[in-house]
Amino acid sequence: MARYDSLLQALGNTPLVGLQRLSPRWDDGEDGPHVRLWAKLEDRNPTGSIKDRPALRMIEQAERDGLVKPGDTLLEPTSGNTGISLAMAALLKGYRMICVMPENTSIERRQLLELYGAKIIYSPAEGGSNTAVATAKDLAAEHPEWVMLYQYGNPANAAAHYEGTGPEVLADLPEITHFVGGLGTTGTLMGVGRFLRERAPGVQIVAAEPRYGEGVYALRNIDEGFVPELYDPDMLTSRYSVGSFEAVKRTRELVEVEGIFAGISTGAILHAALGMATKAVKAGERADIAFTVCDAGWKYLSTGAYAGSLDDAEDALEGQLWA
């Protein structure tokens, strides 16, 4: 069944694709049991990213709770994808959309937001998304008539993955041993992690978080740091920090070896997934490792990540929010 009455209904049920070439050992053999990587193609969602899931789920929850009605204005701090997803849903549902976005994000994200009819308020590059969150909270206080869904603390964000992404992964890969996802709002890992831990005993939940250039960490004091309200470290088995060099290297491997054209955050996730695979091979253990392809590479072509040497790409990404 692939017919839908609305784009909003075409959400989810994304493919899970085996990486036969990048997996260290696709088949069981004399050397040991298989160690396989599986990519969940979340770029196949309505606006092309995994964020369509939490965005729609948060809006629908707010509608059920009577917090929004058509004509209302939604406000959200976002580095891009959540804003794009919310803007599309707002367009179709009749809301106005205002995004607070750090100024060091790619031109494609800004153009898409404007195409979907969103208004963008820029926050300074220094401090990255922390500053966007603080700015949005100030604006929400000044404009009580605006509705901030607030992806970092909204349980509907994690619920979208508990009810959608998690069940889809387990249905397609009942033998799953590891799930690797990106850590931003923490919604994906909290939701999928909780679902899999309840149903797949022993499953490892692994976080890959982007490590940016120095400017993004330029807080005035440590107390300006930020941990999303949704975050529960008990849901994770381990957490890795992945820099732009490794992220770009893996992003390119994914397209060059497996034909999957992904965004840069996916490269960071693949890097952590390959680390898990290497550990499994060394331990002689079977592994079926699922990871998310959060979006495709189209929105990042202008960053310089997809052409020239890896060192040049790393330099080009310095100071940019690439995840």
Place this chain on the structure above:
Amino acid sequence: MSVTVSIPTILRTHTGGEKRVSASGDTLQAIIADLEANYSGITERIVDGDKLHRFVNIYVNDEDVRFSGGLETAISDGDSVTILPAVAGG
């Protein structure tokens, strides 16, 4: 054990502006004690009581130490230790 520790901008007031410094110790706790010996006052910015400060993340070879033993995380020669403030993604 001698390792290189990456210091975030926000803590470089303690290291005279140095981005990377050397420290010795066989656990993360010992590394932090060694940092304190050379860069007085840095510990209280990183550690709160017997735990890491809520808004500080430390990675040994890119793995968050909260999942690998916390302050007791074992350190080997040549490991890389990275200190970063916690920031938002999304």
